[in-house]
Amino acid sequence: xxxxxxxxxxxxxxxxxxxxxxxxxxxxxxxxxxxxxxxxxxxxxxxxxxxxxxxxxxxxxxxxxxxxxxxxxxxxxxxxxxxxxxxxxxxxxxxxxxxxxxxxxxxxxxxxxxxxxxxxxxxxxxxxxxxxxxxxxxxxxxxxxxxxxxxxxxxxxxxxxxxxxxxxxxxxxxxxxxxxxxxxxxxxxxxxxxxxxxxxxxxxxxxxxxxxxxxxxx
Ligand code: FES
Ligand code: FES
Numbered sequence: 001x002x003x004x005x006x007x008x009x010x011x012x013x014x015x016x017x018x019x020x021x022x023x024x025x026x027x028x029x030x031x032x033x034x035x036x037x038x039x040x041x042x043x044x045x046x047x048x049x050x051x052x053x054x055x056x057x058x059x060x061x062x063x064x065x066x067x068x069x070x071x072x073x074x075x076x077x078x079x080x081x082x083x084x085x086x087x088x089x090x091x092x093x094x095x096x097x098x099x100x101x102x103x104x105x106x107x108x109x110x111x112x113x114x115x116x117x118x119x120x121x122x123x124x125x126x127x128x129x130x131x132x133x134x135x136x137x138x139x140x141x142x143x144x145x146x147x148x149x150x151x152x153x154x155x156x157x158x159x160x161x162x163x164x165x166x167x168x169x170x171x172x173x174x175x176x177x178x179x180x181x182x183x184x185x186x187x188x189x190x191x192x193x194x195x196x197x198x199x200x201x202x203x204x205x206x207x208x209x210x211x212x213x214x215x216x217x218x
Contacts, residue, residue: 030139047115054118058083059127067114074098074109077124085125085154089183096182099155100124106162125154127159136202137161141197156182160196170200 048069056063058077058081065080074091077083077100089097091110098109102121128135134142137160147153154178163170170178175196184192 012118054115056117059124069115072110073112073114073117075112083126087151087154089151097152097155099158107158136199140199144191144195146188146191146195148188152182152184156192156196164199168203177204
């Protein structure tokens with residue numbers, strides 16, 4: 001008789017299986033990331049439970065950090081590297097407050113193990129601005145007063161900025177869809193929509209002006 005497969009429960013399994021919510025797409029990409037990285041990095045050995053040194057590429061810099069394999073990216077960013085701009089609210093894939101970019105794709109840092117991001121490019125809210133100059137989306141959030149308590153705001157900004165990277169001319173429905181997993185308990189959604197559409201308009205106007213100027217010079 002065939003052996004009955006053992007049922008195991010691990011944090012990795014939980015992280016990969018939990019949180020089937022509005023953020024499902026983001027979670028699916030995190031799961032794919034975990035699978036790929038496992039194959040590439042440590043398919044032939046068991047990691048942990050002790051801490052191990054890894055290098056993470058965050059906001060254009062390499063960071064050496066010693067972490068246990070069970071640490072999430074959110075924990076590592078905040079607790080080990082002091083990058084507290086990434087917020088943790090639900091810690092279970094339901095609210096998208098912890099949204100960062102992994103290889104320019106939005107991902108939930110609370111649902112991603114830090115070791116699965118070795119070799120990837122991670123961008124956090126701290127990496128969007130250039131020194132004291134805010135990213136256009138950050139500036140638009142200020143202009144439109146698109147925040148109250150601010151807990152959801154970094155994740156919102158990361159989702160909206162990612163949308164504008166992949167679609168420079170979004171409509172209102174596109175913005176709603178892009179932040180459908182980002183929960184704001186303070187109800188700032190209309191201002192988030194306005195801020196994002198404002199940036200799109202600014203960029204399109206700038207592109208048009210450049211095109212006109214180029215045509216005149218030619
Ligand atoms: S989804 Fe990560 S903190 Fe809520
Ligand atoms: S501003 Fe408070 S949760 Fe969004």
